[in-house]
Amino acid sequence: MKIAEQVTFAAGSLNRDAESRGNTETQAVLTKNAKLLPLWQGKILMQPAADGWDLSYLSQDTLPADFATASQVYLGLQDGTPLFALDVSEWEPQDNLPDTAQFLDNSIQCHPDLPEDRGFFELRATMAGLTPNEAEVAATARSILEWHRIHGFCANCGARTHVSMAGWQRDCDACGRSHFPRTDPVVIMLITHGNSVLVGRGVGWPDDMYSLLAGFVEPGETIETATRREVLEEVGVTVGPVGYLASQPWPYPSSLMIGTWGHATSTEIKLDPTELSDALWITREDMLDIFSGRNPKIKPARKGAIAHFLMQNWLADRLD
Numbered sequence: 001m002k003i004a005e006q007v008t009f010a011a012g013s014l015n016r017d018a019e020s021r022g023n024t025e026t027q028a029v030l031t032k033n034a035k036l037l038p039l040w041q042g043k044i045l046m047q048p049a050a051d052g053w054d055l056s057y058l059s060q061d062t063l064p065a066d067f068a069t070a071s072q073v074y075l076g077l078q079d080g081t082p083l084f085a086l087d088v089s090e091w092e093p094q095d096n097l098p099d100t101a102q103f104l105d106n107s108i109q110c111h112p113d114l115p116e117d118r119g120f121f122e123l124r125a126t127m128a129g130l131t132p133n134e135a136e137v138a139a140t141a142r143s144i145l146e147w148h149r150i151h152g153f154c155a156n157c158g159a160r161t162h163v164s165m166a167g168w169q170r171d172c173d174a175c176g177r178s179h180f181p182r183t184d185p186v187v188i189m190l191i192t193h194g195n196s197v198l199v200g201r202g203v204g205w206p207d208d209m210y211s212l213l214a215g216f217v218e219p220g221e222t223i224e225t226a227t228r229r230e231v232l233e234e235v236g237v238t239v240g241p242v243g244y245l246a247s248q249p250w251p252y253p254s255s256l257m258i259g260t261w262g263h264a265t266s267t268e269i270k271l272d273p274t275e276l277s278d279a280l281w282i283t284r285e286d287m288l289d290i291f292s293g294r295n296p297k298i299k300p301a302r303k304g305a306i307a308h309f310l311m312q313n314w315l316a317d318r319l320d
């Protein structure tokens with residue numbers, strides 16, 4: 001797909017500067033002049049902008065006192081400026097606590113020492129309003145900090161691990177193993193049959209939310225095998241030819257969405273109720289209505305998600 005790298009989170013120009021990660025003297029210099037991006041429990045400090053949102057960077061001088069001891073990860077260089085992600089999850093906001101009961105947490109947490117328009121936003125709600133460079137930084141920061149949060153102990157021997165390589169490695173002194181950030185491959189497939197595309201509604205999703213089917217690639221599988229297996233498991237539809245379209249880092253928390261196409265060789269849907277509440281074949285004409293907001297029962301996939309990108313380009317005949 002020629003325009004594959006236009007998908008959200010895939011079009012940035014971050015220089016990850018991996019060769020600087022292991023040099024503590026270089027890191028000390030980089031930290032002094034850095035732009036620091038605070039993240040609080042997976043939410044990112046941002047501020048509204050004319051055409052969406054801006055990431056809200058701080059400097060060592062503008063850092064609130066209770067952020068000063070936060071752990072940090074060197075993200076790399078953008079236009080020569082060093083960027084660090086700062087994990088301020090231990091800060092306790094006094095109001096606007098996260099709304100975890102909602103499908104999407106729209107609450108915003110504001111630190112009293114920062115300007116009023118800055119707050120910690122849920123990235124899922126703002127991702128389509130960031131520039132490509134900012135989206136890449138946000139995705140990288142969110143994934144790497146979440147990896148640290150859940151990998152404090154060695155998977156080999158159970159001892160506590162410590163951070164090295166400017167945040168890109170954890171080492172275990174007890175057994176000598178090093179551990180590296182994970183990325184979990186997920187296939188997400190545009191399955192078509194003639195003029196129709198297959199969509200599903202996950203268990204627990206809002207009633208009007210339908211998207212492309214998706215699932216984790218299992219050990220020992222190819223992308224093609226995983227595409228066919230997931231569709232068969234979830235809706236009982238068989239798939240013939242399969243191919244690759246585009247990929248998208250998906251920082252919730254650390255997936256790589258691999259967009260594929262597949263041609264169905266059967267159409268009858270036999271739903272797996274543990275995975276999906278509903279699945280439908282939708283014609284191109286009906287999907288055009290959905291994308292233009294004319295269908296009261298179904299909303300288009302969320303803007304910024306690869307499902308939206310793939311379906312939009314299927315409708316526009318731009319998958320080549």
Ligand SMILES: [Zn+2]
Nearest residue numbers: 154157172175
């Ligand atoms: Zn160990």
